Amino acid sequence: MGMAWQNELKLHLQKLSDFWVERNLDRYQLMEDQEKKAIHRKKAGLRERGVDILKAEVSGNILGTTVHGSERTVDYFYRLRLFQKQQDTFFFEDVQTKRRATFKEGELIKDSSRAVESSVMDVQDVPTKLPQDEWRMPGKGKGKGKGIIYDRLAAVKYADRWWDAYNPKFRAFDVDCTNYVSQCVFAGGGPMNGQYNKHSGWWYEGNRWSLSWAVAHSFRWYLASEGNRLGAVAVEHPEQLQPGDVICYDFEGDGHWDHSTIVTEKDGKGMPLVNAHTTNSRHRYWAYEDSTAWTQNIKYKFYHFND
Template sequence: MYDREAAVRYANEWWNGRNPAFPSFDVDCTNFISQCLLAGGAPMHGYPHRERGWWLQSGTWSFSWSVSHSLRWYLATSKKGLTATQVSSAEQLGLGDVISYDFEGDGRFDHTTIVTAKVGSVPYVNAHTFDAQHRLWDYKDSYMFSPNAKYVFFKINDEFS
């Protein structure tokens, strides 16, 4: 069972720091989101194949653990362990859900966040790389944003297989 509150607690504890129990990257957004999902009880699988599954083990990790584009496709296609359902709008997301960002609109996803608060139906997110807490989900105020930006919204499934 996905513990959304635990995922959000972790995101709020570590949004502006790096947990020494995990690797840290210059581009750390997806690694951070993976840690949040793990804190919420998401099960890892696929080791030792870096291109399959979602995992961190023995000093190495899957691409989906640490690369935005890879996590986006993992969440869209996974049928085992950590799974998600793609929804059409940010307003459909709840706490602990994930947003993937393609800032250029070129099909390559370059950022990942986790929903940590909602004001009405509007989600606010936490992120790493440029550390943020309770930032408006659309990033329209970011230098990374372009009018071509595309988003994919994932509701993390509460039950794991």
């Protein structure tokens, strides 16, 4: 049997590439139900938006393998690039995530995503709802962001540079979405404040950081507070956002904010495409209907930075 599982995995990755372009459904039998539903939603969303997938590229890097009797599990990094066309606009989407393939006697019997869009990390030490007073800085309630020039290009360049990697100047978290977005906003000139109380302001230094820097729920409430120094203003609709702005996600609609992304591009109809960490993504459609964490109760908050 030897290395038969490696050849089987290579064939599987090739079929996953064909799956997106040719809509061949034979790969579904290897996926878990939650992921199947997410893929159905993504394909339905592409049709509704009038997006055609012209080409798909899939690759994988093996992280480790374990053998138990006749079964072998293989953890690997999966990278997908979708070349898309919408009206006269061409763009691409990248996703990189961890997956686990299970083989029995060399035959692939299961392939599942190991990605988690939200995690228990985002509820540690954080109340269900933070009052705005928690973040208010004395004398700074009015004119927030005054005098700050937000460099959107710098924020987007940083987002594209580090979407699939981790800047060694900052700690990398298992749930890294908000840490990554905070870094992008900081690269665009967002000012830190509130050091060194983790419940105050928005800041990172050495091995310390505020909850609002790294926790999605806290970041959302900091942006909404009178004390935010970033010049963030909530807007009603996603099309009002520009590259460099951010979106916050409450997947369950229960008041706990789970995820953060940064807008890095617009599609052919002017809707945001976002970058994110945890499931590392570039130019992903903003609504996240392709996420296994998505529910019909999802809520969004859209924040535009004054510049």
